[in-house]
Amino acid sequence: MDGNNVGGGKCPVMHGSQTAMGKSVMDWWPNALNLDILHQHDTKTNPMGPDFDYHEALKSLDVEALKNDLRALMNESQEWWPADWGSYVGMFARVAWHAAGSYRLADGRGGGGTGNQRFAPLNSWPDNVNTDKGRRLLWPIKKKYGNRISWADLMILSGTIAYEVAGLKTFGFAFGREDIWHPEKDVYWGAEKEWLAPSDGRYESVDDPSTMENPLAAVQMGLIYVNPEGVNGNPDPLKTAAQVRETFARMAMDDEETAALTAGGHTIGKCHGNGDAGFLSADPEMAGVEYQGIGWMNTKGRGVGRDTVVSGIEGAWTSEPTKFDMGWFDMLFGHEWELKKSPAGAWQWMPVSIDEKDMPADVEDPSIKTMPIMTDADMAMKMDPAYNAICQKFMADPKYFEDTFARAWFKLTHRDMGPKARYFGPDVPSEDLIWQDPIPAGSTSYDVAAVKAKIAAAGLSLTDMVSTAWDSARTYRGSDMRGGANGARIRLAPQKDWEANEPARLAAVLAKLEPIAAETGASVADVIVLAGNLGIEQAAKAAGFDIEVPFAPGRGDATDEMTDAPSFDSLEPLADGFRNFQKADYVVSAEEMLLDRAQLLGLTAAEMTVLLGGMRAMGTNYGGSKLGVFTDREGALTTDFFVNLTDMAYSWVPVADGTYEIRERTTGAVTFTASRVDLVFGSNSVLRAYAEVYAQDDNAEKFVKDFVAAWTKVMNADRFDIAA
Structure with a gap:
């Protein structure tokens, strides 16, 4: 009998392969480079x-x-x-x-x-x-x-x-x-394999919140900010204050904003812990189909109203929890507090004594009065001197x-x-x-051709023009739409001093571009991008193709007063595989850091591939490094990177400093050198498939057109004032 015959008792479906519990085919190779981050939000899912x-x-x-x-x-x-x-x-x-x-x-x-x-x-x-x-x-x-x-x-x-x-x-x-x-x-939300695992693994030292692993901003897996019961569930308001300060700073909030959000957030609503959390059903993603995406339903008793279980802490912070008022301050600073356990067994702070008139009503029966509560984070606002001073200012x-x-x-x-x-x-x-990150409107009325002519006469090298434009634009993050070439913040602190931007070289380039902007009425931001476009046009011409890189004028120039300089520290590139830059050795591989930057720039795997190959051919590496410059026609926008990467006439040999030598198989002569980022385009099966497209003899023109399209996408990523 046919083994796939349903009547024979064997299900024709491959069990597990279509569910969250099923293993991906790539699980067989756990160390393989995972390109999924570049395929997020594919249009086919929309x-x-x-x-x-x-x-x-x-x-x-x-x-x-x-x-x-x-x-x-x-x-x-x-x-x-x-x-x-x-x-x-x-x-x-x-x-x-x-x-x-x-x-x-x-x-x-x-x-x-x-x-x-x-x-x-x-x-x-x-x-x-x-x-x-x-x-x-x-x-x-x-x-x-x-x-x-x-x-x-x-x-x-x-x-x-x-x-x-x-x-x-x-x-x-x-x-x-x-x-x-x-x-x-x-x-990446953390490496823990269980919800609310002790936070120690996120820190070099839990006693020093600044040592929390980047880019994380919450103290434990599954929390938004901090544990309301205290550090690892152990109440200590001063230790909690230190964690609150760090987590809110990592979410772009200063002390005053943090205190205001804590007070205002807890002025309305309540915590829910009037029951046993062990009776709750699974979370929405784990619940059975009969729950229809609803989770945490109480399987014993009512489970709603006064019997709701959420955080495990039970009670409201104020006398009137549906009104935005000063009630949180009145409650916190008007009473002494002691540690107690909620009905669900969670640590919470409760008043040592309180008049019944100051107590919140039961959520279902207004004739019943209930005890108010404070979390460890609330107590931190009272006991931490800096937060206390801010609260005193608010109360006044x-x-x-x-x-x-x-x-x-x-x-x-x-x-x-x-x-x-x-x-x-x-x-x-x-x-x-x-x-x-405000940016004033830029001009669109200047003569673009005249500006390009002045740039061409300024004596800048192709690599200086392309590298500066790239460095200006690569800061863009599609995650929160910050950064990018618009605003020309590359000429302001802190960006002008970033190691990845080669400050001395950058200053020399800007010294030639800024006067052109002043003379023509164009913004410095536009001139930087135009210079990059001009460099690419020159490189394409050297490869035998006349092409004009699309340009949209109208970028503005930000000022120091418009720039929250400390918040831009997080945009500093620690690595940029497109220019073969790596600031230091990291636990995460160089090629994974390349994927992260490509994803933030909104690039597909194919766009990432064509951009990197073109940047190598033009010789735009950080510091003039020759790693990955697989060509004897440096400066021309050729497919040589891909041609030589895929040529089996060469062998690839690791050397002591973590780089690689590309040697002729017949003579052993070293022809090129490479980084991990370069070689991954030949070793990873998906990236090699893209590389092979551009290595083909009939795709030199396609390569130039694809490069220009991807380049323009990066230059315009932050242009929300123009159509995509």
Whole structure:
């Protein structure tokens, strides 16, 4: 009998291969270079199709009607998931906060700008317990407004409206966040293999929070910020204060913003721990199909209302947890506190004594009074001298606190959106904020051809022109839309002094380009990019191809006053495989760092391949290094890198300093030298397939055209003022 015959009792499906538990075929080779990070958010996963334009859809959105529907939702308790005190303001403040709060400054990843809370791992993080209920409560509104509102915008807006309903004068709101359509599985959230594993593994020393592993910004796997019970669950407000300061700094917040967010965040809502977490069902991603994507359901008793279990801590912070007021300060600084255990067994701080009139009401029965609580992070605001001083300032001036919180909330929920050019809607604040990396508008009325002629006569080398333009543009991060050539911040601190930018060479190049900008009315930013384009045109001509590199004028020049210099430290390249630069040895391989930079630049694997090969052929390596310059026609935009890489007339021999020699097999003569980054384009099967395309005899012209297209994509990555 046929072994695949269903009637014979054998299932025709390969079990495990289509599920999260199934092994990938690449699991057989765990050390192979994983290119998946370059394939994230492939258009094939987007159900909207290539013609859908979210910004166009937003133009037909009735913003006030949407906001009114959200205002109504805040006080329309649903029987299946009843609202605390009949209000969902705490629920939606948390949904928005935990969507935005995953942002980290180091690589710009995380945040609420993509709606990623809908997918694993974020939808099933322990710290996101019951945010799934918030999204289901929002579903009727999402269904109603459809394509005119993204999930990403809706979740963040719900939190802003929650604060408005609670009584806060909000600072503003911007639409414009576009949804992703599958998990960001290649974002690094930590190496732990279990949720809430002790944080020691993330630090060289837990007692020194600054030693937390980069780019991480949360103290444990599955948390947004810090453990509310204390460091590794051990209460100690001063130690927690140090962790709070570090984690919030890694999310781009200073001490005043941190104190405001802690106070304002805990002014509304409550913690939930009135039950045994052991009775909860699996998280959304692990739950059975009958749960329909809902997780953490209580399998014993009611599990809702006063019996809800989330963090394990139980209680509200203020007397009136649905109002934005000074209640958190009154409670924290008006009482002495002692450590207790919640019904779920979690550490929490409770008042030594309190009048019944100052106690919050039960979430279901207003006639019942309950004990307020503080977390270890709350106590840190009282016991840490710097945070205490800020809180005293807030208590002396409630209006200042309200404005500081409103601004910090706006920053928290918009930090990963990039420049204001991406903002949309009637509530976009007119004020320019330094964390938005403001750039003045540049001119488009100058004579581009005249500028190019002056650049050509300036005596700059091809490699200087191309390298400077690349260094200016490569800072762009598609994760939070920061960096890029627009603004010409390469001429300002800290970028002008970055090792990767070769400060002495850069200064000499700028000394020739800046006067051209002043003479012609072009911005320095435009002149830098034009110089790079001119260099590529010269290199293409040397290879036998006349081609004009597309150019879009209008970049502006930022000033020191417009630049939050410390926040740009995180954009400094520690490695740039495109120019064969590596600042030091890292645990992560050089080729993996290349993939990371390519992904942040929004490049596909094919675009990464053609750019690197062209950069090598033109001789644009850092410091003039000859690693990977597999050509005797350096400066011409040829396919020689790929031709010689794939030529079996050579052998590849490692040498003591971690580089490689390319030797003729017949004579043993060393012809070229290479880095790991160079050779991976021949060793990795996928990258070799791309390399072979460009090594073919009939693809020299295709190579030049593909290089120019990829180059232009990088130069314009931050141009949100022009069509893609």
